[in-house]
Amino acid sequence: MAVSTRNELLQNKAKGYGLWNQSFLVGPGSGTTSAAATSGFHTMQLGFNSIGTTLPGTRVSVLTVPQMPDNALPFFLSKMLTSSRGMWLAYIYKLGTQVLTSTGDQFTHDAATFPILRTVYGQASQAITLIPLINVTTATTTTAPQLVLETVAGGNGYTDQDGNGTRGTKTFIFPAAATAINTCLMLQIENTDVGVKDILAIRTTTAAVAGAADIWGMEPLVPVSTFTGSINGFTDTMFGGMLLPSLKPGVATSGTATQNLCVIYLGSTSSPGAPELYFQAGLVT
Amino acid sequence: MAVVNSIDNIITSSQVFGGYRRLFIDRISGSTTTATNASGYTTAQRYPNAITLPSSFGTGVNGIVFTRIDMLNEDGTTGMLCGIEYDLGTLTISGSVFADGVAMPVKNIFGKSIQTCADMVFLVVTSALTATNPVITVTYTDQDGNTGNTAQLTVPSSAAAQSAFMVYPHLANNDTGIRDVTNLSTSTGTGGTIKAYGLLVLNAINFGTSLVYSRMNPLTYPSVPYIATSSEKLAFYRLHATTTNNIVAVVSGVADY
Numbered sequence: 025m026a027v028s029t030r031n032e033l034l035q036n037k038a039k040g041y042g043l044w045n046q047s048f049l050v051g052p053g054s055g056t057t058s059a060a061a062t063s064g065f066h067t068m069q070l071g072f073n074s075i076g077t078t079l080p081g082t083r084v085s086v087l088t089v090p091q092m093p094d095n096a097l098p099f100f101l102s103k104m105l106t107s108s109r110g111m112w113l114a115y116i117y118k119l120g121t122q123v124l125t126s127t128g129d130q131f132t133h134d135a136a137t138f139p140i141l142r143t144v145y146g147q148a149s150q151a152i153t154l155i156p157l158i159n160v161t162t163a164t165t166t167t168a169p170q171l172v173l174e175t176v177a178g179g180n181g182y183t184d185q186d187g188n189g190t191r192g193t194k195t196f197i198f199p200a201a202a203t204a205i206n207t208c209l210m211l212q213i214e215n216t217d218v219g220v221k222d223i224l225a226i227r228t229t230t231a232a233v234a235g236a237a238d239i240w241g242m243e244p245l246v247p248v249s250t251f252t253g254s255i256n257g258f259t260d261t262m263f264g265g266m267l268l269p270s271l272k273p274g275v276a277t278s279g280t281a282t283q284n285l286c287v288i289y290l291g292s293t294s295s296p297g298a299p300e301l302y303f304q305a306g307l308v309t
Numbered sequence: 310m311a312v313v314n315s316i317d318n319i320i321t322s323s324q325v326f327g328g329y330r331r332l333f334i335d336r337i338s339g340s341t342t343t344a345t346n347a348s349g350y351t352t353a354q355r356y357p358n359a360i361t362l363p364s365s366f367g368t369g370v371n372g373i374v375f376t377r378i379d380m381l382n383e384d385g386t387t388g389m390l391c392g393i394e395y396d397l398g399t400l401t402i403s404g405s406v407f408a409d410g411v412a413m414p415v416k417n418i419f420g421k422s423i424q425t426c427a428d429m430v431f432l433v434v435t436s437a438l439t440a441t442n443p444v445i446t447v448t449y450t451d452q453d454g455n456t457g458n459t460a461q462l463t464v465p466s467s468a469a470a471q472s473a474f475m476v477y478p479h480l481a482n483n484d485t486g487i488r489d490v491t492n493l494s495t496s497t498g499t500g501g502t503i504k505a506y507g508l509l510v511l512n513a514i515n516f517g518t519s520l521v522y523s524r525m526n527p528l529t530y531p532s533v534p535y536i537a538t539s540s541e542k543l544a545f546y547r548l549h550a551t552t553t554n555n556i557v558a559v560v561s562g563v564a565d566y
Contacts, residue, residue: 040426040486
């Protein structure tokens with residue numbers, strides 16, 4: 025039965041059909057590298073639950089219950105950061121890994137088959153669009169790697185938001201020869217595209233001496249207010265904009281996608297100070 | 310009448326019945342123990358004392374709706390919680406002896422009688438443990454009334470008194486809440502006591518540095534307006550810290566009538 029009123033959602037919350045979760049998060053732990061015009065413009069970092077996470081390889085999602093039920097809608101979030109930056113609550117889905125130390129077709133897709141599927145406007149199993157991210161898992165050295173979303177043979181590099189196979193023409197250039205570990209950047213797609221449903225291939229056109237990266241697809245859920253450091257930010261998604269995304273992760277077309285509920289830090293290269301996040305959610309039951 | 314249905318009702322209630330206001334100070338006098346990914350994922354402490362609400366109210370008063378709760382602790386970069394707390398049961402580690410407590414109550418929420426689940430359940434060490442990593446099995450009734458579901462936490466060795474460990478990250482798949490704890494057990498351990506406390510959260514605060522904080526205002530942000538009834542207890546938790554600590558809190562409410 026659909027929940028049609030604010031009171032019903034809160035009543036469901038009281039019945040236990042909902043979540044109250046408080047996470048203390050962790051970021052890179054050391055400074056990352058600022059993005060540039062040829063590396064996605066947006067300086068980003070990924071954040072996870074502080075206990076159990078060792079970045080970049082071991083990630084514990086923002087706390088929820090072990091298996092998110094259908095239709096969990098976050099209606100209130102609060103965050104605290106002692107350093108100034110923006111923050112989004114988001115799902116990330118692992119698309120694969122990229123070798124940066126050799127040229128050629130160096131993308132290895134994750135075992136799960138994309139696109140990620142969700143129920144959208146009542147239609148089950150709809151392919152969703154993701155924002156492609158590259159997250160540095162081993163710092164680069166000596167040379168800034170360069171990537172193009174294509175194969176050496178001229179094949180397509182990604183599937184766009186409309187499902188079209190697309191060969192990239194832009195060269196993504198790492199922002200520094202020494203791009204720091206845990207730097208997160210937005211891959212460059214064509215000007216007429218707004219996201220991807222899958223990454224098919226990435227050609228490393230210029231290699232670094234050292235370096236490695238994971239490729240993720242980001243599904244933004246809720247922006248958690250942006251303020252200066254040490255100011256608590258509240259996001260009321262029930263009254264403040266009616267943004268009620270499902271907290272249940274999407275699923276792979278086949279196989280099991282590696283995914284995390286995480287935060288995306290925006291606009292700073294310093295390690296985020298003492299990030300905290302709590303949120304409430306109610307279930308449509 | 311649900312007093313929270315309108316600001317006018319709150320103003321009326323304050324004039325007719327007067328407001329409820331309590332100051333609370335308390336101290337965690339010893340260091341507590343850090344949680345792990347097998348024991349809640351978030352480090353927490355429980356202040357040892359609680360506010361016990363009046364044992365009776367005046368004619369026509371159903372209970373108290375808390376319209377404002379301020380909490381201040383002495384250290385930044387921590388979180389604070391205040392909620393109506395229920396003692397769901399006690400485990401004496403030696404011999405794995407369980408003493409049952411209460412179940413979560415039925416509350417009137419926006420005019421509807423609701424069997425509540427705890428917003429959060431903590432395993433709180435009330436007497437320091439001497440076991441080596443005791444595995445605590447929590448047997449519970451879930452949000453749908455299904456009985457016998459279990460959650461397991463491996464509590465850190467020799468966890469100190471007032472350490473609190475969150476149960477919900479370890480619930481069974483598809484569960485989102487606990488109505489009742491029906492058993493607590495451990496297969497190891499020689500000393501110490503653990504209580505399972507269920508919390509209906511009234512307010513939470515995140516602290517930055519220099520004790521800068523903001524509190525969620527329960528009237529202007531969406532939250533469940535739990536009506537506290539006579540003799541219920543308000544408890545306070547501090548998150549993301551293990552050090553000794555003092556709290557000053559002021560809770561304010563109005564009569565639901």
